[in-house]
Amino acid sequence: GAGVSQSPSNKVTEKGKDVELRCDPISGHTALYWYRQSLGQGLEFLIYFQGNSAPDKSGLPSDRFSAERTGGSVSTLTIQRTQQEDSAVYLCASSFALSGGLSGYEQYFGPGTRLTVT
Amino acid sequence: GQQLNQSPQSMFIQEGEDVSMNCTSSSIFNTWLWYKQDPGEGPVLLIALYKAGELTSNGRLTAQFGITRKDSFLNISASIPSDVGIYFCAGQPLFNAGGTSYGKLTFGQGTILTVHP
Numbered sequence: 438g439a440g441v442s443q444s445p446s447n448k449v450t451e452k453g454k455d456v457e458l459r460c461d462p463i464s465g466h467t468a469l470y471w472y473r474q475s476l477g478q479g480l481e482f483l484i485y486f487q488g489n490s491a492p493d494k495s496g497l498p499s500d501r502f503s504a505e506r507t508g509g510s511v512s513t514l515t516i517q518r519t520q521q522e523d524s525a526v527y528l529c530a531s532s533f534a535l536s537g538g539l540s541g542y543e544q545y546f547g548p549g550t551r552l553t554v555t
Numbered sequence: 556g557q558q559l560n561q562s563p564q565s566m567f568i569q570e571g572e573d574v575s576m577n578c579t580s581s582s583i584f585n586t587w588l589w590y591k592q593d594p595g596e597g598p599v600l601l602i603a604l605y606k607a608g609e610l611t612s613n614g615r616l617t618a619q620f621g622i623t624r625k626d627s628f629l630n631i632s633a634s635i636p637s638d639v640g641i642y643f644c645a646g647q648p649l650f651n652a653g654g655t656s657y658g659k660l661t662f663g664q665g666t667i668l669t670v671h672p
Contacts, residue, residue: 441597470660479561479643479662480598493659528597539605542586542647544660546597 439463441547443529449553450519458514458550462531469512470530470544471504480528486512487534519554526551561644561663568634569671576666577628578644586647587620587627588660593640601642602629634670641665 442461450456462469471483482496486506497503501519506512516523526549535541561578568574578587586605590598602613604620604627611618617630627646631638644663 472662477665479559479664480645480660482659482661485659496659530597539586539603542605543588543600543603545600546590548595548597 441529441531441545443527443547443550445550446548447551447553449555452521452554453518455515455517456519456552458516458527458529458552460512460514460529460531460547462510462512462529463545465533466531466545467509467534468532468541468544469506470532471512471514472528472530473498474526474528474549476525483514483527516552519552521554524552524554559644559646559661559663561666563666564664565667565669567669567671570634570636572634574631574634574638574668575628576642576644577626578646578663579626580646580661581625582648583624584646584648584661585624587618588645588647589616589618589627589629590643590645591640592643592665598643631668634668636670636672639668639670641667 444459467488469486472480473483474480484504485493501517504514528546528549530544530546532544533541559578559580588603589601591601592598602611602618607620607624608622609620615632620627643665645660
């Protein structure tokens with residue numbers, strides 16, 4: 438079946454502009470996560486959505502970052518007033534609900550959006 | 556917060572050799588996952604481990620969840636050129652009553668594997 442999809446695959450923007458990154462999770466997955474991966478680094482957790490619960494925003498690096506998930510499916514990560522240090526690959530992942538069993542721990546990733554802030 | 560130390564940072568091996576990499580944490584994890592990432596792609600799940608002491612295989616890959624719940628290793632046997640990539644361990648910290656640990660995988664820094672034909 439279809440995996441996690443993200444768009445755009447690449448985004449180049451000027452410093453100070455706002456950007457929106459989109460994630461379509463795997464159908465049937467109720468949990469959705471955003472991570473950031475800087476060059477040569479591991480993945481940094483940003484935000485987590487689970488069903489209708491309040492999202493866990495504890496990983497967002499500043500108030501310029503926000504995310505929403507509409508209808509329990511598609512999610513958009515917004516970065517306002519982009520800075521050069523925001524340049525990274527932004528990865529989205531989805532999983533089944535943890536309440537559904539151990540498979541809820543298994544996160545499946547999209548291909549990422551490479552953001553470059555000039 | 557939780558930190559994962561993954562080693563080695565990089566490996567250069569000949570095709571056919573076996574590979575071993577490991578991750579250690581400063582705190583207890585209740586799940587260990589191993590991912591592989593190819594250039595320009597997202598990480599792909601290789602193996603998931605849920606119980607201390609658990610040993611799981613997936614083809615030429617074998618991973619174990621350490622007894623102390625603070626470490627895990629991944630072995631690749633008889634490496635082939637397509638094994639090239641970055642391997643990440645990831646851990647799910649022990650769930651706390653506040654629920655804030657839910658869904659937050661902590662990732663190691665990755666092991667870059669190069670396989671020479």
